[in-house]
Amino acid sequence: MAEELAEPPMKEKEQHLRATWEPATGFPGVLSEVNNQILGLRFMATAFAFFLVGGLLALLMRVQLIVSHNNFVGPQVYNELFTMHGSTMMFLFAVPFLEGMALYLLPMLIGARDVAFPRLTAYGYWVYLLGGIIFYASYVLGQVPDIGWFGYTPYSGARYTSLSTDFWLLGLSLVEVAGLTAGLEIVVTILKFRAPGMTLGRMPILVWSFLVIGIMILVAFTVLLTATVLLELDRAVGTAFFDVERGGSNLLWQHLFWFFGHPEVYIMFLPAAGIISMIVPVAAQRRISGYSLIVSAIVLTGFVSFGLWVHHMFAAGLPALSMTFFTAASLLIAIASGIQIFAWIATLWRSNPRINPAMLFALGFVFLFVLGGLTGVMVAVVPFDVQVHDTYFIVAHMHYVLIGGVIFPIFAGLYHWFPKMTGRMMHATMGIYSFWATFIGFNLTFFPMHIMGFLGMPRRVYTYPRELELDGYNLLATGGAFLMGLGVLVFLIDVIHSLVFGDKAEDNPWQGDSLEWSVSSPPPIFSFITFPIVRGRHPLWENTAADDTELRKLQEVLTAEPQHWRGNLVTDAIDATPQAIQHLPGPTYLPLVAALATSIVAIGILSAAYLVSVFGLVVLIVMIMRWVWPKRQVLEFLRDSDLPERSGLPVLLSGTLSPTWWGMICWLTMFASGFSALLYTYFYLRLFAPQWPPEPAGKPELWLPVLAYGVLLIGSVTQCRALKAFRLHQEEQTLWGTLAAIVCGLVFLVIECWEFWRFGFTPMTNAYGSIFFVMSWAVMLSVLIGVFTSLVAAIRYPKIHVDYPESMTLNLELAALQWGLTAGVGLLGFITLYLTPFLLAK
C-alpha cells in the first residue's frame, strides 16, 4: 500500500468519476453508449414496444374469432397473425425484456458499476433491434411469415413457403445472437463482479435465477441457432436435413426446436419467479423462507427443463417407452415450482404484507401460475395430451403459464423497481385498476378456452363451425382480451403520468433489503461510488457480522476510483474476495457497426445477394479484430496507473482473474452445444436411414482424414505448449509453438478442402452429404478461430511480451482454450464421420 501518495480531495475525485462515466450526449451518444443502465432500459423499452404490437395482433385474432364464420380476416392473414403474435411474444418480447432487466438490475443487485462486457451489451442490443426490424420488414414487402412460431418442416421448407420464412429465420437468428450475448454477459458479470462479501450463498434469489438462465441460454439458444442455420441451408443452398425424399427428417426439426423451446419457457419463468422472490420478502418485511431449497429448485429446474422437450411431440408418433420418460420428467419438474410457491406462502404466512400494485401482480402470478401448472401436469400425461393436443385447451394452458407466469411478474417488477429506475413513484390507484382489469380480463379470455378445447375447438384455425356452439365462449374470450388490453393501457398511462407528474421517489421507498435500494433514485450512471461490503443475504437489513479492517481500507482507496477510466472491482467466483480491477471500455461505435455488418450478412442471404453477405462478413471480421485487439494506449495507462500500488490489486489481468477468460469459457460452451446439436443430427439421421452411408458416398477413405486430424491435434498440443513455455519464460518456444499451431491449422484446412474436392457427393446430394459437410465445416470454423487467436498472439508477441506479460498470457490462454476446443470437436468429428461407418455399419 502507498496511502501516503498524494491524492486529490474526495469531491474532486467524485467529479472526475462522474466525468469519466458521463454518457455521450446527442445523437452520437445514442449510437455509441455502452453503459448497462442506458442499454438495459433501451432493451426493456424496445421489448415492451414489441409486446404492444404482439398484443395488438392478438386482439385482431380475437376479433376474427368473436363469432363463427367471421370474415374479418381470411385464413392466410390469420395464419400470419398467429405466427407474428407467437414469434413476437416469445422471441422479441419476453426473453429480451428479461435480459434487459438483467442488464439493468444485475450490477446494482450485486454491487457493481457495469456489466463485464459493455460493448457486447451494446452489440446485443443493436443486433436485437435490427433483427426485430428485419422480422417486421416482412409486412412492408408483403411476405409475412405464416408458419407458426415453431416453424415446423416441411411447411417451412423451400417447397411450400417463399421469402416469408426467410424473414422469420434470419430476423430471429439475429435475435438469438443477441440472446447469446446477453447470456454470456449475465454469467460472467455474476461470477466476477459481485461486491466483496456477496458469496454465492448470499446472492439474492433473482441473481441465482439469472445465473442459471444465463447458462441455459448459452446451451439452448445455440441449439436453436444451429437448427435455424440448418433450415436456412436447406432453403437457400439446397441441403437435405429436413427433406424426407433425400434421407432427411421432419421430426429432426421438431426435436431441435423443442430442445430449445421448452428450456426457453423456464428461461422466462425462472427470472420471473426470481422477481417474485425479491418482492414478497420486501412486502412482508421478513427474510425469505427456504433460501437453500429455492436455490436447489432453481438448479433442478435448469437441468430438468432440458429433459422435457418431447412432451411437445407426444402426438408425433414416437416410441411409447421413450415418451414415458418425458412424462415422468414433466410431472416431476412441478416439484421445483412447488418448492418456490410454498416458500413464498411461508414467507407471507402470518405477516402483514404491504399490498401495493407490485404485490397484487405477484399474488395474481401465484394464482394463475398454479392453474397453468396444474393443466401442465395434465398435458404431461400422454393419453390426455393426445386428446387435447391441437385444441384450445393447450392455448389456455400455455397462456396461463406464459402470461400468468411471466407477464404478471414482469408487471410486478416494473411497479417494484419503477421508482428506482426513474426517481418517480407510480400512481398506486391506477396500478390497482390496471391489475384488476388485467387479471379479470385474462381469466375471462383464457379460462373459457379450457372448455372450448374440451368441446373440440381446434387451434390455429381462422374460424369454427357454428354447430360446435362455441360463439358464447368466444365472445367472452374476446371481451376479456379487450379488458386485458385496457389494463395494459392503464399501465401505460400510469407510466407516462408518473414520469411527468409522479411524486419524487425516496432511495428506498419499500424498505427493501437488496443493494439497489442503497443508491439514489434514479441511480448514478455508475451505480456505486465505491463498492459496498456485503455481510448477509439481505444487506440493507443485516449489519451484524464482524468488519474487516483491510477491506475497509480497500474500500476507502477505491472510493470514486478509478477516476479517469471506467473500471470495476473483480472478485472471486465463490467467496467474492477482491482479486483485481477490470478496465471497462467507454462509448464506441464498434458495436453498432458490427451489428450493422451482422445484419448485412442476413439481408444478403435474404435477398440471395450473396456478395452483399460476403461484404458484411468482411466488415464484421474487421470489426471483431478491432474489438479484440487490445489498444496499446489502454495498456499503457493501465500500466502507468498508481491504483495497483495503492490498492494492492492488479489491473492487467489474465487467467481466472480475467472476465475475458470466463467469457471464453462461455464461448466454448456455446460452440460445444452447437456441435452437440450436429452430432445429434448425424446419429438421428443415421438411425432411420436404410443404409449408412448411403450411395453414392460409401464408406470413407481413412488415410487423408487421419493425416488431417492428426495435424489438427498436433496444432492443439503445440499451442498449449506455447502457453506453458511462456509461463516458463521460454521466449523462443512460445513463438515457435504459436507459429506451428497456425501452420498446422492452415495445413488441416488445405487437406480438408482437397478431400472435399475428391468426394463423389456434395452437401446437396442427400442428408448424409449435408450433415457430413456441415459437421466438417463446424470443425473447420473452430480451426479458423484457433488460427485467428494464434495469429493475434504471434503478431502481438514481439511488441508486448516484455512490457505487458499479463496481456500476452491472456492472449495465449485464449488461443490455447480455443485450440483445446478444436481438438475436442475434431476428435469427436473424426470418430463420428470417419470411424462410425466402420464401427456401427448399417
Add this chain to the structure above:
Amino acid sequence: MPQGSAGKESESPLTGYVLPDLFRLGIGIWGGGIVWTVHFLSIALIAEWGCFTGLGEWRWLGVTGVAWVIVMISVLMSLVCLGVVWLAWDTFKNLNRSPASCPSDEVADVYDRPGNHRSLAKVGLFSGLLFLVIILVQSVPVLFYLTEC
C-alpha cells in the same frame, strides 16, 4: 488482500477456518444434475434407438434387451446419485462439526466462508436428493414396458 479460495483443503488466513475441498462442494451442487443428465439421455436414447433395432426384439427371461439396459443404467445411476448425496451430506456434516464453522461475530470475516460453504453444501444436499427422486421415479415407466417397446 485475501485472495480466492484454494482448491484443496487449506486454512483461511483470516479465521483459521479449514476450507473444504471445492471439488467436493462442486460435486455436491452439480453432481446430481450431471448424473440425472447422463441417466436421462442414456435411457431416452436407448429407448429411441433400441426400439428401432434388434435390441427391442432380443429377450432374456421374457424381458427385452432395451428394458434390461434401461434397468441396469437406472440402478447404476441411482447408486451414483446416492454417492453424490452422501458426499454432499458428508461435506455439510463436516462443516457443521468444524469448531470454526459457527464463529462468533468477533472472529468471522466479512466473507463468512463457513456460512457460505455450509449454505452451498446444503444446496448440494437438497439438489442431490431431488435429483435422486427424479431418477428413481423416471425409472419406473420401464417396468410397464418390460416385454415390449
